[in-house]
Each structure stands twice: as structure tokens, then as C-alpha cells.
Amino acid sequence: MAAGQKAKAKPKPRKQKFSMALMWKQRYLLLMSLPFLVWLIIFKYVPLWGWTMAFQEVKPATFALPVFEREFVGFDNFIKAFNDRLFMQTMINTVGISIIGLILGTLSSILFAVLLNELIFTRFKKITQTVSYLPHFVSWVIIASIAKNFFNDGGVIDTIFGTNLKLMSTNSTKIWFVIVLIDIWKEVGWNAIIYLSAIAGIDQGLYEAAKVDGANRFQRIWHVTLPGIRPTIIVLLIMSIGSALNVGMERQMLLSVPAVQEHTMVLSWFSYERGIGRNDYGLGTAIGMFQSLVGVVLLLIANKFASLVGEDKLI
Amino acid sequence: MAGKKNQVMKKQKIEVFDIFLLIFFAFVLIVTLYPFLNVLAISLNDAIDTVRDVNFIIPRKFTIKNYIYVFEENNIIQPFGISVARTLIGTVFSLFCTSMLAYVLSREDFYFNKIFTVLFVLTMYVSGGLIPEYLLIKRTLNLGNNFLVYIIPGIIWVYNVILMRSYIQGLPMALQEAAMIDGANDLRIWAKIIVPLCKPVNATVALFYAVGQWNSFMDTYLYAQKLPTLQYKLYMIMQQATQKVDPHSVQATVGSTVTPLAVRMAVTIIATVPILIVYPFLQKYFVGGMTLGAVKS
Numbered sequence: 001m002a003a004g005q006k007a008k009a010k011p012k013p014r015k016q017k018f019s020m021a022l023m024w025k026q027r028y029l030l031l032m033s034l035p036f037l038v039w040l041i042i043f044k045y046v047p048l049w050g051w052t053m054a055f056q057e058v059k060p061a062t063f064a065l066p067v068f069e070r071e072f073v074g075f076d077n078f079i080k081a082f083n084d085r086l087f088m089q090t091m092i093n094t095v096g097i098s099i100i101g102l103i104l105g106t107l108s109s110i111l112f113a114v115l116l117n118e119l120i121f122t123r124f125k126k127i128t129q130t131v132s133y134l135p136h137f138v139s140w141v142i143i144a145s146i147a148k149n150f151f152n153d154g155g156v157i158d159t160i161f162g163t164n165l166k167l168m169s170t171n172s173t174k175i176w177f178v179i180v181l182i183d184i185w186k187e188v189g190w191n192a193i194i195y196l197s198a199i200a201g202i203d204q205g206l207y208e209a210a211k212v213d214g215a216n217r218f219q220r221i222w223h224v225t226l227p228g229i230r231p232t233i234i235v236l237l238i239m240s241i242g243s244a245l246n247v248g249m250e251r252q253m254l255l256s257v258p259a260v261q262e263h264t265m266v267l268s269w270f271s272y273e274r275g276i277g278r279n280d281y282g283l284g285t286a287i288g289m290f291q292s293l294v295g296v297v298l299l300l301i302a303n304k305f306a307s308l309v310g311e312d313k314l315i
Numbered sequence: 316m317a318g319k320k321n322q323v324m325k326k327q328k329i330e331v332f333d334i335f336l337l338i339f340f341a342f343v344l345i346v347t348l349y350p351f352l353n354v355l356a357i358s359l360n361d362a363i364d365t366v367r368d369v370n371f372i373i374p375r376k377f378t379i380k381n382y383i384y385v386f387e388e389n390n391i392i393q394p395f396g397i398s399v400a401r402t403l404i405g406t407v408f409s410l411f412c413t414s415m416l417a418y419v420l421s422r423e424d425f426y427f428n429k430i431f432t433v434l435f436v437l438t439m440y441v442s443g444g445l446i447p448e449y450l451l452i453k454r455t456l457n458l459g460n461n462f463l464v465y466i467i468p469g470i471i472w473v474y475n476v477i478l479m480r481s482y483i484q485g486l487p488m489a490l491q492e493a494a495m496i497d498g499a500n501d502l503r504i505w506a507k508i509i510v511p512l513c514k515p516v517n518a519t520v521a522l523f524y525a526v527g528q529w530n531s532f533m534d535t536y537l538y539a540q541k542l543p544t545l546q547y548k549l550y551m552i553m554q555q556a557t558q559k560v561d562p563h564s565v566q567a568t569v570g571s572t573v574t575p576l577a578v579r580m581a582v583t584i585i586a587t588v589p590i591l592i593v594y595p596f597l598q599k600y601f602v603g604g605m606t607l608g609a610v611k612s
Contacts, residue, residue: 016426026425028501033419033431036412036471040435043468047443047451063454112343119336120329128340130598131347137590137597139530141546145553145583146350149357149369149576156353159370185346217332249445250533254550268445275446288444296441 054078054289058281077286084274086265094266096173097252098244101180106237108188113195114225118217129196132189144254147182171260179255179264194236195229202228238306242299245291267291351587358382358584362577369576381581384573391582394548398586401465401544402528409470409524410517416471417479418505435473452538460541464534469527475520482516483509519600522593529589545586552579 016022023030054077056070081087112132119125135143150156151167158164167178202224210220249269256264265273267287275284352372357365361376385391419425420432442448448468458464486509494504510517535547543551555575590597 016424018426022426026501029419029422029425030427032415032502032505033425033427036416037431037434039467039470040438042456043448043451044438044442046455047447048441050443050447050450053447053450063450115336115339118332119340120333121337124337124340128344131344133598133601134347134351134594137526137530137594137601138587139532139546141530141532141549141553142583142586145549145579146354148553149354149580150350154369156350156370159368189347217330254532272445272449276449281446281450284446285444288446292441292444299440 050285051289053282054286056282058285060279060281063281073282077282078290080283081274081287081290086262086270089262090265090267090270093176093263094245094247097176097179097247097266100176101183101247102237102240102244104180105184105187105191106233106240108184109191110195110229110233112188113192113199113229114221116192117196117199117225118221129189132192134189135186136190138186140251140254143182143186147255151178168255169257169259171262173263175256175260175263179251182255183251195232198229198232199225234306234309238302241302242295244298245294354580354583354587357577358580360577361572362574363572365577366574381573381577382585385578385581385585389552389578389582391545391548391585394543394545395585397462397542398529398545401462401531402525402589405466405470405528406521406525408466409472409475410521412470413472413475413479413520413524414510414513414517415505417476418483418509420476421480421483422501435476439473449537458538460539462539462542464538465528465531465542465544469531469534472523472527475523479513479516479520482513486512515600518596522597522600525593526590526597545582549579549582549586552582 052067053070055072055074056067057073057076058070062070116125116129119128148155148168151165153164153166153169157167167174206224206228207220210224215223245267247266247268249266249272252264252266252269268291271284271287271291274287275281349372353369356372356374357369358381359377359379360371360374361378362381364376416435420428420435422428425431452464452468453459458467490508490512491504494508499507530546531544532546532550535542535544536550540547552575
């Protein structure tokens, strides 16, 4: 924000008229940006144009044809997707994992930040925070390898508790919780950073005043800290609502075994499975497009909601 | 412990709640670190001994046989080399491009500034999705199993460009103006003035790219299975292990006393170590970058 404001404080350059002289004057700037514009168009905007495939019958053999020579099928791909045997289950999985992750993830990060803030042993506090980021930087493949070590039959958890929980191989919604738990273990320290910096921004005078009024520690947390980070919580919650359907395929794929796939399959993965796995490019694109569009709608709704509850609009 | 308590005592009285917090976070520390130590211990433990049970953090029968096996029999050199190469080359190219683009977009007097910025930022919110991207890279551009697929498609992360742009906009304008009066062109100003001034943000962004490159798995899985990275290799080892009925079964290789589990753990450690090496820097620059990014509007 600081940098942005400083930039705005500078006198605004007056509106320039397009002219060849101006282009010549700024030729280096053009030279320095045009290659990236080309890159952007190829790798970001051409795939957007690929959405046309959602309305066509596209198979490996017909992909090479020019767009307008492929067979247009209207909304057939979407209807095919919605009628797919796996579609309903995939939607339930996506929304389920997303909501559980959102609720438990947010609560644990807030709890982590608030409690860490109360820790008075400064040295220990620093060490804890440093260590808590570590799993964030480790890849999902490594996390999956470690997790299997823990949750597999005869793994560490079973050894410690003498149980046979089959946590990663039971084909039920139990796997949702296992995945969310692993995700929280990986990200809680990292996600708490933003809450910690919000807490650091709370006026210390409020704590002093609360103390004078005889508030004990829990009352101070409840009446000062939590209201202090309320805007941050709301903004982050709303932002994550927009990506509610974007459960990453990488994590899901790596943490599941074929036996539990019925409950780990999410939209992005489903799109890949139907599109590339079964070579029905049109169908795969339609599923991906559905996911993106719902995401945009959710974001707009959340944004509207944000202004209703008195927060700034995000976009 | 007692000494530390006294130190703190000067400022504040220790309540029961403080002790509770101490215990709670000690538990958090253990939960965070135990899995890593466990993996390390298994990778350094005799594989046959590990079959007994897997719950330990100090090797019971110390050996480096698992690592020797991984390097000699498991063909880990090639994936390791590819991982290192993509991390080094990818980071250098990405940083170069990001810095250049960020500078151009920081120049508000540039005629196309607004429209370019909008075009770039828009892609953070809307993307074509997996299938069109896959078809573009694999079929249209024919980049499958080509090393370039690790570098080109992800060469710029718009988020990093925005991060760097706001840093450049925060720099004093006077230096640039002085250089302009001296007749330096924009390319020179960028190379001689902006780049040296951007050291902290360069470090942050370079680390973002480096960690992204090292940890990247999906691009190998989707496009370049013949150019396996370390992450992909580890994935393959995991797949083999799940196919076996008993994950602890002793490898059939004659004279070998290595299990799939031990191999997997050794490779896991090899893939984690580089992250641990840069971790002190990650700590310093990432957290700064994170809060910087959070306040961008």
C-alpha cells in the first residue's frame, strides 16, 4: 500500500496522444515488454480461446482441424458432463473438501496466531514460528511420501496407538478429513503469518485500557484481539469462497490410492481424467469451463456480500 | 528452563496459562518435526530392521546403504540433474524477465502501461484451464518431453511482477530522472540503476521461482515423463510401493537388503535437503514478500 500511495502522490503524467514520435521515444520500453506480451497471448489467452472446444466434439483425430471445421454440438458436452455417473460424486467431494478445509483451516490458523501471540517466552516463540513454516516449502510429493509413512496400514500412527485405522485406504468421506488434516499440518504456520501481522497492527493502547478495566487475558483476546483481526478474517474468507471449486488436482492425486478415488476425485482432476485420460477434449474442456465460471460467479457474490457486511469491496 | 523463567519474570508474572501455552507449542513443534525426523531415521536405518516397526526418530541400526543403493541402482542421478538444471536455469530466466517487465509496467509515462498491466493482471483471475493448456503445450507447440517445457510456459508469474513493480514504484524517482537527463536510454536505466536497487526484492522473487521450480511436479507428470525430475522419480517410487501387496517386503534383487520403503525415504530426504539448505534465506525473504504481497491493492 505504501509503495502504491507514493506512486499516486507523484504528479500524474498527462494523457499522451498516440504518435510515431512517442513510440520512437519509448522504443526501448516497447522492446522490453513486447516479447512478454507475445508470451502472455500464447500461454494465457490462446488457452482461453480453447474454451470454444467446450461446444465442439473434439477428439485427438479432429483436434488438428481448424476451429470452424470441427463439429459444433452446442451444450452437448455440458449435458454429457452433468449426466456423467461420476459428476455428482465429484461435485460433492469438491464442495465437501473445500468447505471442511475452509472452516478447519481458518479456525486453526486463527487459533495458532492468537495463541502464539500470547506466548511470552520470546525465544521459544521465534523458534516455533520458524519451524511452523517448514512444511509449507516442501512439495506435495514429499508430503505425500511422509503422510503415507504415517497413515498407511502398519504406519507410525497405527504403531503408536496399536490400531488398524486404514486412514488412507478406506473408501469413505473419512479421507476428506485426512486430506484436510494433512493440508492444515502443512500450511497452518504459513497461513497464520497474515493473522499475526494483523494482530501486530492492533493498537496497544486498547490492551492497556482493557487491563485497566479489569479484563483478564481471555477477555482481552475475545474483546480486543479477535475484533482487531475481524476485517482480515472476513477478507480472507471471502477470497477463498471465490476459489471454492478450485481444489487442486495435484494434492488430491498424490494423497489418494485407486481404492479411495471415488471420494478424492475433484473437478479439476475429473476434467483431466475425462479430457486427457479418455481423449474427449471437448468434454474435459466443458468441465474445466464450468469450474471457472462457477468460480467467477462465487467471487462476484462474495464480493457483493463483502460490501453488505460493511467491508471494502475486493474487486 | 528455570533460568529462562527468571529472565521473563522481570517483566511479567507467569500464569498457569503461560505454562499451558508452552506445553501446547512444544507439542506443535513435535508434531511438525517428528515426521521429518522419522523419515530421516528410516532412511538411515537398516532396511530389514525397519520392517519390525517404523516408529522411531533415531536410527536403530545405522547405515548409509539405502543411499548407496539409491544412487547406484535406482538411477537417481539423472532426475537429480534435471531438477538442479531446471531450478538454476528457470530461476535465472524468470528473474531476468520478471525484472524487465516489472520495470516497464512501473513506468507510468509508458503509453501502453495501463492496457498491458490489465492484460497481465486479468490472467490471475481467469485461465483457460487444464485441457486447453495441455493441448496447447503438448499438441500445438509440441513441447512434450522437451526441456523447454520446464522453462517457457511458467517463465513469468504475474504475482511476482506485481510484487516487483510496487517495489520499483517505491524507489526514489530522482535517480531515474538524473540518468534520463544524462541521456541514458530505458534499457540502460533498468540495467544500471533499477536492477542494483532491487536486490532485496530480487532475492525474494528468485526464491519464489527457485522453490517453485524445485517442487514442481505436475508439469513433468503432464508433459515430460521422459525427463523425470526428482519429484517425479519419488512419485514413481511411491506408485511402485503401492502396487506391492506388502510395502515392507524385501526387494527381490539378489544380495540386496533394501526395501521399497527405505528407498522411498532416502529419495524423500534427497528431495527435501535443498529446501532445508535455503531455508534460512526463505525465512528472511519469503515472510517479507508475503506481507508485501498482502498489502498490495
